[in-house]
Structure formats: structure tokens, C-alpha cells
Amino acid sequence: QVQLVESGGGWVQAGGSLKLSCAASAGTVRGYAMGWFRQRPGAEREFVAAISWGAGRTFYGDSVEGRFTIFRDNAKSTVYLHMNSLEPEDTAVYYCAATYASTLPRGTAGIDYWGKGTPVTVSS
Secondary structure, three states: OOEEEEEOOEEEEOOOOEEEEEEEEEOOOOOOEEEEEEEOOOOOEEEEEEEOOOOOOEEEOOOOOOOEEEEEEHHHOEEEEEEOOOOHHHOEEEEEEEEOOOOOOOOOOOOOEEOOOEEEEEEO
16 A cells, blocks of 8 residues: 655745655555546546656646656655646646556556545736
């Protein structure tokens, strides 16, 4: 059983930056692809970014490509999301996700574990 605990969410003005963290508080993330999804008010949960186990290949959703960076510290069982040039449209609850596979699916089906989410609010 892998428990994921997010932190780092909060309020920021448009154009600002935030860094989210997701720590696996129990178990191990060895062999797990990890990543982030978000859910905006009234919308479905959508893929944001993912990083594979091992080679550390990264993948991004179209709306965040070039602005967000994902990376992981396997020794700390932690994945991070650096968010730059934030826009009001980035306002959402951000969820950490992990799947025992080489890559994370871009849909919510097939995700093995979810964190409880951390809210991000970007004001204009």
C-alpha cells in the first residue's frame, strides 16, 4: 500500500510560481510511475504531468507544457511539480498519482494510488 501526501499548494498571483511536493509516506515507489492530475471547479480530473520510474522520462499536458516541470527524488520517494507563469486557469485541486508501471496513464483509470489533493488558487 502506497500513501501519497501532497503539500505546497496555496494562493499566488498570476505570473507567479509554486512548488508542489508529493511524498510517499508508506511503502515504496520503486517501480512506480508518478505524476500529477488536477481538477478545476466543475470539471473532470485532468492529466498535468508524469515522470517514469528509472529513466525519468517526463510527460506534460498541453496546457502546462513549457511552464511546469516535474521531477522526482527516488531516495526520498518524493515527486515535485514546479509551476511557473501561473495563470488563473491553473486554479484547481492538484492530486498526486502513482501507478505500478513504466509510465503513468493520462486518464484516471489505471491509477493505483491517489493523494488527497492540495488546492492551488491563482488570482488575476
